[in-house]
Amino acid sequence: MRKMTDDNLRAAFAGESQAHMRYLIFAEKAEDEGFPNVARLFRAIAYAEQVHATNHFKTLGDLGASSKNLEAAIGGESFEVEEMYPAYSAVAQLQEEKGAQRSIRYALEAEKIHAAMYQKAKQAVDSGKDAEIGQIYICGVCGYTGEGEPPERCPICGAPRDKFKLFN
Structure with missing residues (x-):
């Protein structure tokens, strides 16, 4: 693929991916405010944005x-842990942006776990086996990720057990 088209599709993939997430967040807010049909509209169009992003990603040839x-996921998580979030954290601290510092810390701590989980899965796949993964739980406040039974309180943000979402 020629460079300009590649650059354009990568930018479109990023934009569609962000729109997908933005609309899901908007849907939660609409639901909280008592507008279920507006929430449904946001979710439906978020799905359309996901379709667009998927089409762009596949066209770019990045799906292997x-x-x-898994190698790409490990690379992305490792970059976030080793470079991106430490740099972002330093700026947020320098500028005394407490909310940003908290959000970045939550993500950084969760990304460390994600990288390790992906590494374990890659080892299994590389040996021709599916990864042995139990129930996965995610803290809905900070994104902390674990396997098995969720703790009484999140070790990153202190959220209670009922804030965890389970993935069986």
Whole structure:
């Protein structure tokens, strides 16, 4: 693919991906405010944005076999842990942005776990096996991720157990 088209599709993928998430967040807010039909509209269009992003991603040729995809995920999580979030945290601290510091710390701590989980999965896939993964739980406040039974309180943000979402 020629450079300008590649650049355009990558920008479109980023934009569609952000729109997808933005609309899901808007849907939660509309639901909280008692507008279920507006929430449904946001969710439906978020799905359309996901379709667009998926089409762009596949056209770019970035979708590989599971081992390659896990390697890419490990690389992304490692970059966030080792470079991106430490740099962002330093700026937020320098500028005394407490909310940003908290959000960045939550993400940084969760990304460390994600990288390790992906690494474990990649080892299994590379040996021709599916990863042995139990129930996964995610803290809905900070994104802390674990396997098995969720703790009484989140070790990152202190949220109670009922804030965890389970993935069986």
